[in-house]
Structures are given as structure tokens and as C-alpha cells.
Amino acid sequence: MPSFKLDDKEIAFEPGDTIIRAAHRAGVDVPHYCWHPGLSVAANCRMCLVEVMPPPGRPAMMLDVLAWDDLHQTYVPQKKPKLQPACQQAAADGMVIKSQTSEHAVKARSAVQELLLLNHPVDCPICDQAGECRLQDYWLEHQASKKRMKDEPVHKPKGVVFGPTIVYDAERCIMCTRCVRVSAELAKDPVLSMRERGNLNEITVAPGRQLDHAYTLMTEYVCPVGALTSSDFRFKARVWFLRSARSTCVGCATGCSSFTDFDPRSQKVYRYRPRENAAVNKYWMCDDGMLDYQRIHQGRVLEARIKGEGVSDGVALEKAAELLKGAAPQKTAVVLSAEHSNEDNQALLDFAKALGALQIYYTGRPQGQGDDILRSADKNPNTAGVLAVSGGKAKPFTDLVGAIKDGKVSVLVALGSAIGNPNDAGALKDVKAFVALSTHDGPIADHAAVVLPASSWAEADGTFVNRTGLRQESDRAINPQGQSRPAYRWVQELAKLLSLSLPWKKVSELRAASAAEAPAATPSAPPPGGE
Amino acid sequence: MEPLDQELDAAELELPTEPMLLNVGPAHPAMHGTVRIVMELSGEIIERCDVQVGYLHRGFEKMCERGTWTQVFPYVDRCNYVSPMLNNVGFALAGEKMLGITVPERCQWYRMILGEMARISDHLTCDGAMAMELGAFTPFLWMIKCREMVWEVMEEETGARMTHSFGRIGGMAAPPTDGFKDHVRAVVKHIMQVLDEVERLLLGNRIFLDRLENVGVISAEDAISLGWTGPCLRAAGVPYDVRKAHPYLKYGEVEFDVPVGSTSDSFDRFMVRIAEMRQSARIIEQCLERMPNKGPVNVDDPRIILPPKEEVYSTIEGTIQHFKIVMEGLKLPAGEVYSYTEAGNGELGFYLVSDGSGTPFRVRIRPPCFLVTAGLERVITGQMMADVVPSFGSLNMIGGECDR
Numbered sequence: 062m063p064s065f066k067l068d069d070k071e072i073a074f075e076p077g078d079t080i081i082r083a084a085h086r087a088g089v090d091v092p093h094y095c096w097h098p099g100l101s102v103a104a105n106c107r108m109c110l111v112e113v114m115p116p117p118g119r120p121a122m123m124l125d126v127l128a129w130d131d132l133h134q135t136y137v138p139q140k141k142p143k144l145q146p147a148c149q150q151a152a153a154d155g156m157v158i159k160s161q162t163s164e165h166a167v168k169a170r171s172a173v174q175e176l177l178l179l180n181h182p183v184d185c186p187i188c189d190q191a192g193e194c195r196l197q198d199y200w201l202e203h204q205a206s207k208k209r210m211k212d213e214p215v216h217k218p219k220g221v222v223f224g225p226t227i228v229y230d231a232e233r234c235i236m237c238t239r240c241v242r243v244s245a246e247l248a249k250d251p252v253l254s255m256r257e258r259g260n261l262n263e264i265t266v267a268p269g270r271q272l273d274h275a276y277t278l279m280t281e282y283v284c285p286v287g288a289l290t291s292s293d294f295r296f297k298a299r300v301w302f303l304r305s306a307r308s309t310c311v312g313c314a315t316g317c318s319s320f321t322d323f324d325p326r327s328q329k330v331y332r333y334r335p336r337e338n339a340a341v342n343k344y345w346m347c348d349d350g351m352l353d354y355q356r357i358h359q360g361r362v363l364e365a366r367i368k369g370e371g372v373s374d375g376v377a378l379e380k381a382a383e384l385l386k387g388a389a390p391q392k393t394a395v396v397l398s399a400e401h402s403n404e405d406n407q408a409l410l411d412f413a414k415a416l417g418a419l420q421i422y423y424t425g426r427p428q429g430q431g432d433d434i435l436r437s438a439d440k441n442p443n444t445a446g447v448l449a450v451s452g453g454k455a456k457p458f459t460d461l462v463g464a465i466k467d468g469k470v471s472v473l474v475a476l477g478s479a480i481g482n483p484n485d486a487g488a489l490k491d492v493k494a495f496v497a498l499s500t501h502d503g504p505i506a507d508h509a510a511v512v513l514p515a516s517s518w519a520e521a522d523g524t525f526v527n528r529t530g531l532r533q534e535s536d537r538a539i540n541p542q543g544q545s546r547p548a549y550r551w552v553q554e555l556a557k558l559l560s561l562s563l564p565w566k567k568v569s570e571l572r573a574a575s576a577a578e579a580p581a582a583t584p585s586a587p588p589p590g591g592e
Numbered sequence: 593m594e595p596l597d598q599e600l601d602a603a604e605l606e607l608p609t610e611p612m613l614l615n616v617g618p619a620h621p622a623m624h625g626t627v628r629i630v631m632e633l634s635g636e637i638i639e640r641c642d643v644q645v646g647y648l649h650r651g652f653e654k655m656c657e658r659g660t661w662t663q664v665f666p667y668v669d670r671c672n673y674v675s676p677m678l679n680n681v682g683f684a685l686a687g688e689k690m691l692g693i694t695v696p697e698r699c700q701w702y703r704m705i706l707g708e709m710a711r712i713s714d715h716l717t718c719d720g721a722m723a724m725e726l727g728a729f730t731p732f733l734w735m736i737k738c739r740e741m742v743w744e745v746m747e748e749e750t751g752a753r754m755t756h757s758f759g760r761i762g763g764m765a766a767p768p769t770d771g772f773k774d775h776v777r778a779v780v781k782h783i784m785q786v787l788d789e790v791e792r793l794l795l796g797n798r799i800f801l802d803r804l805e806n807v808g809v810i811s812a813e814d815a816i817s818l819g820w821t822g823p824c825l826r827a828a829g830v831p832y833d834v835r836k837a838h839p840y841l842k843y844g845e846v847e848f849d850v851p852v853g854s855t856s857d858s859f860d861r862f863m864v865r866i867a868e869m870r871q872s873a874r875i876i877e878q879c880l881e882r883m884p885n886k887g888p889v890n891v892d893d894p895r896i897i898l899p900p901k902e903e904v905y906s907t908i909e910g911t912i913q914h915f916k917i918v919m920e921g922l923k924l925p926a927g928e929v930y931s932y933t934e935a936g937n938g939e940l941g942f943y944l945v946s947d948g949s950g951t952p953f954r955v956r957i958r959p960p961c962f963l964v965t966a967g968l969e970r971v972i973t974g975q976m977m978a979d980v981v982p983s984f985g986s987l988n989m990i991g992g993e994c995d996r
Contacts, residue, residue, distance in 0.1 A: 178908050181908040183905070183906065183907065185908070185911045186911070200916075201912070201913075204909075206894070207899070207903065207909050207910070208909045208910070
């Protein structure tokens, strides 16, 4: 494998790599604003300038410059090497490159950073990006000097609404064009562009348009400064109070790797961020997925209910056990949920086996819009997982509707909240002994005689199998809310009351069991990287 | 006259031979903070004793691991709260040793002046309290009044009488005030006069001398093996002073003597402190002369020192600098350091471990008091019960420093 030397570190690269890409892969950071591994090269921020040493025996390309001489208070002619942007310069075998060790590169970066801050407003205290802002990080690392400009900075539009999700601040913008490239290259909707020149530069939306494609929040995510802010997250939280859990998006069957950012003090989730995963979502997530965190706190079932009335856990469990006691096995049905993790489904399946129930169905959220970028039309995170766990025996919800009408089902235990076709909800009315384990309000919770509040995906560890059969784990972020518990815990309690024995005691055993049931060509997701 | 017990058998006169267990503290007025002494008495003689610290446990070393390096200053203030400035400077020097920086000259003199003032306040308190505990209330009032004057100087400079939190890694929170030198000169002059008067009051007093001389003796070998430092060690005749042995700041450039004792009793410890206050005054005088009136106090490195407030509010560079230092903290390079200075009670050491982040990985303090208090058992064993108070007082245990 060919390699080059960066600051005395040998870095291997693949043919066609640029310097920064090879360094990035090797875990060496060359400072940059405009370059992003998932986007084309713009080479406009000039932060990644490096000094490429000439091949042996060849002279370096030198530029004539005027340098200020403090001693004689005058400009004197000097020579300095021509620096190259590491993001655009293709790597060549045996190259010798100086980044932090080149005085010229260090000086150039300091100058670039100073110019980027020249007209920057004093916004850190009110800026959502503060705490994760490249301008702040790089000022300390590469500039660390005071303001020299005495003039009034150039003022530009602030708080420009780009669309339903994004607000733009031109004064904070450094014109790296990452947002322009995300729109054009990821969303295939070149709705953003840059207008004017020099310090009057600003990003604009195409005339007559809004920034409203399905990946608008990625423009905010790639923005290295606080120029683009999400109207959803704007002014809601300060990032240094948030902690991150590695999670898997449950918005659709794609199962993008994400971070769940939550405030440990208030136990509230504030946002998702994409987590780099080459096998699934690369660097990105869609808007629907990014905003899907809201469901963790909205429309939740947070207390146990009997016929719609809130009751304590114990009372609800007693009632549920009473309904299930002595149920005729052939008239007992269990509904699995593609919204829930393998663990929850496996637990319910084991419960069904212990109960002797013979009819297994599954349900989930209705179909939605998909595209060929990331979004899947199947809006359930674990359809593949449910089918694998049940060994393909689970039948769709429509079959249950038929079975209820035919009077074949008198006792029903259902996991989940939504059903595929809202018109089918009416059939559930006819089931007398109906116990539901629901996270959210919906047709299932509405019609059940007993509802036990289940924890959402953010409140328990879980495994989800995406549409390509990839099994991915999602970590718990916050504590279970209200009276909710993970569904498998409810199942465990119910089994205890009914004196049924389940083949597992700990979650780890449950997870191992579900993994054994669903081996279907599923290597666990590769170790996720990301920022 | 014939003895009264002439007729009686000697054995019948013996008092019961079982030792009496006496528990003093942790909440006892003579215990100078929360320490407990369990004594086994034979009559009035202490046969054995057990000194127990640990009733004051704030866990401040652990608390340090939660904030930034700068946020440690309020904690060290509360170690020896009679001379917090010495702790402040000691910790600042440890951080600076790790960063490999030296503060500007003006700051070094400034730190020395404030530090020696703090030392005077420390010794005034100890000697004053010793006198009071032996019934001499007047010197106590005089000395505490002097200490109040020292604290007025501190308040003028730092805004707080006791817990200043005034040190910073890389400098001080603020430069000296305009009237600083005159104020210090006036105060030190007055204190020296009061010291003379205190000596006249006490050193001719038979009761005072009898209670202290040849009481609470400890050998130099014992003191060294216990890890004693400071005035208590010097009273045992060992001339070890960090300021002389390992000069820091500008101590190598000023003239002062290290007073030592000869008999290592409570009286020597009292006198060493009196003499050290006079030496401190000497040092202060030299520092005042040599401290420049103008010039920077803090190092010129935006990674370490906060920008002036007007820059924070008006320029983005200042805002970022402020944000980085306040939110993430200044970053000490990964590694470890042991830095030690002469505090009021001896060698105050800070052992710092940094993982390169803005938060301390480990802060370990070597409080001089803790080791001196460990020797109390040896000092009072074999003494009369009543001698515990002056002996214990002469060690100057400060509860906050014994935090374990």
C-alpha cells in the first residue's frame, strides 16, 4: 500500500485519496471547516493548508511576499513556500507533508482563523452551537490572539427563516458551503446557493423555494459554526449539559445509527445526531428520523390503565393476570410489534409459549413515504427482527381481524401501540380479555381492557434488525418515564403471577435467546465511529 | 505535726488502680476543630492516648475532580482557613509547575507579600490562642486585633477577609491596589509593636512560663520520623524551611533567618512563631521595596488567563477565550507533579495528576497539620491531663487541613 509522511507519521492511503481523507481514516486530524468526508471537495476555507515538501533534488515552489518587519517598521520582500489544501491535494507515494510542524502552515491557519472571526458577531452566549463550535475550538488551537481590527464589523441578515426546520444567521456564516453541498449531493435538491462576493457573501434559498427537502436538518448538522440552526433545537438546551447515548433510529426500517442527546438532570431527550456507520447511513439521517426523538415524550402511556382509568402497577397486573388465567390456548392470541426490540418480542413469544397460545400475529406503524437515499417506506424499525424471532410464524394484523370476526380469539395480549391500517381498529372492540403493553396512545391502548405502560426505545437497551437484516444494538439514554417499564419486565411480572416459567431471568439471557432465534445473516453492526 | 495517716496501713490509702478512660472531643471547646482524643488516665497522668482525626471529612480532594482546575481554589482556601493565601499560592505554583510557566516578577513579589501577611495572621492566631488558653486574655485580644488588620489588607486586595480564592494558575485574580504598599507598611509596623508588648506581658509571667517550659517535649528524631515540618519541627532545632531549602518565588533573593528552638517544648514552639513573624516582617519590607508599581501580574497566554471583561463583551475572540476557559477550563498537560511550599504550619504539598483535560484527574494534598497532629499522641503521653491544652495548642492543628 502506498503511503506518505505527515508530520513524521507514516500514513497509508488508497489510490485516489486526498491527503486529508487518508489522514482522517488514520485518525489524524488536519484542521478543516469546509471538508466533510461525505461531501465533495470545495477547498474554500483554507484551514487545511499544509506544506508539501518538494521531491528530493527539486526546488520548492516559492512565492514572493512582503512581510512586516517590526524592527525597521517597514515591509521587506521575503519568500515563502506555496501551501496546498490537504482536502484537495491528491496523495502520492513517498510524499513528505508538514502540517503542525510547518511554521508556514501554522501561520497561515492562524491568519485564516483571524479572518474568519473578523466580522463574526459576539454571539457565543446566545448561540446554540457554543460548546461544539469549530470556531471556538480552532481559535484556541490555531489562533489564540486578540482582535486587531478596530472597525465596526460588517452586518448581515440574522434569523433568516430558510424553511420549516432551519433558521440562518449570515453574520455567523463562514461560507464553507457544506449546506449547499448537502442539499445538492445528499438530498439531490440544489435549493441552496451562495450570493454576493467577499465579505458580503451569504447563503440564500433559490427564489420561490424554501429549504424543505427531506434532509434539511443535515445542513444544520454539517454546519461547523452556528450559522444554520434547527428551529426545533434552537434555544432549547446548552450542549455541555447534554450526554449522548449510542442509539439506533426507530423511525423506519433503515435503522440509521444515531446519538440520543439527553439532559441527565431532567431526563429529557433533546435531539438525535447521526452516528457514522458505513454499513447503513454513512454520515446522515433524514428529517423524519432526526425529529423522531419527539415521540419519546409525546403521546406516551405513562400509567397503567384498566378500561381507560389510571391505576397502580399492582392492580393492573392483578387484573391482567385474572384475564389471562385459564384462557383457552386455542382461543388465545399474541400480537408482536415491529416497533419494539427483539428482546421485547422474544419475551412475549416465550410468554405465549408458556401460556400455550397458538396464534401469533404482528403489527406496527402504517407504511409511509420512502426514497432511495435513506428513508424506507416501512416505518417500523424491527419488522425483520419480529419475523426472524418468531421463525416466520407471525401472521399480519389483517389475519387477526379475520380471526376475531370468526370468533377464534377471545383472549389477546398485544405489544405495541400502532396498527398498520387504522380501519382495522374496530375489530379490537370485540375482544373481551385484552391486555396491551403499549408505549404510546393509539388503537391498541384505546381498546385494551388492561394497558401496561411500556418503556420506549430510549429507556431500555434493545436490539433492532433493519431492512437489510443487520442486527444493531441501541443503548438506553434516560430512565423509564412515569410508571413505564421495559415490556419484557411486564411480561416477567405477569408470568410470575400466573406461575408460568420463562426460559430466561436476565436481559442478557433474553438477548442471547433472541439472537439465537434470529441469526439470519446478521453480523452485528460494525464498530461505529463518528464524531 | 504528725502525719494524719499515721495509724493507717499504706495499702488502704491507694486509690483504685484501674485506669480511667476519658474522652475529649470531637466537639469540645479545647479541641480546635473536630478532633477527638481518647485518654487513659492514671490519676492525672496520661498513660496512653489515641488521637482521632477524620471527624471533619468534606472529601474535598474528590470534589476537585468534578470542576475545572481553577475551581479548586475555593477548596484550598478552606484547608488552612487562617492563612488561605498561602494555600492559594501553593496550588497556583503547582499548576504553574505543571504548565512550565513562571508568573511575572511583579506577581511573584505580590504573592510573597500576601503570603507572609497570611503567615503572620496564622502565627498570631496560634500564639494568641495559646496565651488565652492559659488564662492570658489580653494578649489574645491584642493579637486578634492585629490579625484583623491583616485581614483588612486582604479584604482591600481580594474582596474577602478569609476565603479569598484570589490565586490563579498563571497569576492573581487582580493586580495590587494603589494604596497597597502604604497599607501593608502601616499594618506590619503596628503588629511589630504589639509583638513587643505581648512579649513584655507574657515572658515575665511565672504561670505562663511554668505551663509551657519543658512541657510537650518531642525529640528532633521523632519529629522528623513523624514527618513534621514548619515551626514545630524548627522548635525541635531542625532548621528546615522550604523557603530556604528549596526557594520558590523570590525567596532566594531576600534575606531572612530561620529561627530554631533548643528544647522542643511548647514554649519553644511559641517563641519560634513570634520570631518567625519578625522574619516575615523583614521579608515583607524587602518585597515592598523591590515590587514594581507597574507591569503585568498575569502571564500573557490566552490559553491560561481570562481576558479582560470589556474584551469578553465586545470582541468575539475575547468571548471565545472566556468561554473556553470557563466552560472547559484551562488545560494542564497530561502528567503529574509534586509542588511544595512553606505554609503556616510547614510544608504544604500538592500532588496533581492531569489527563490533559480541563478537569483534575487527581488532586492530593499534603497538609502539614495532618502529620503534626499525628505526633500529638507522643507529645502528650506521660503528661498531666491539664497540659494537653497548651501542648495541643502549640501544634496549631487546623481542622480544615486535617480533612481526611
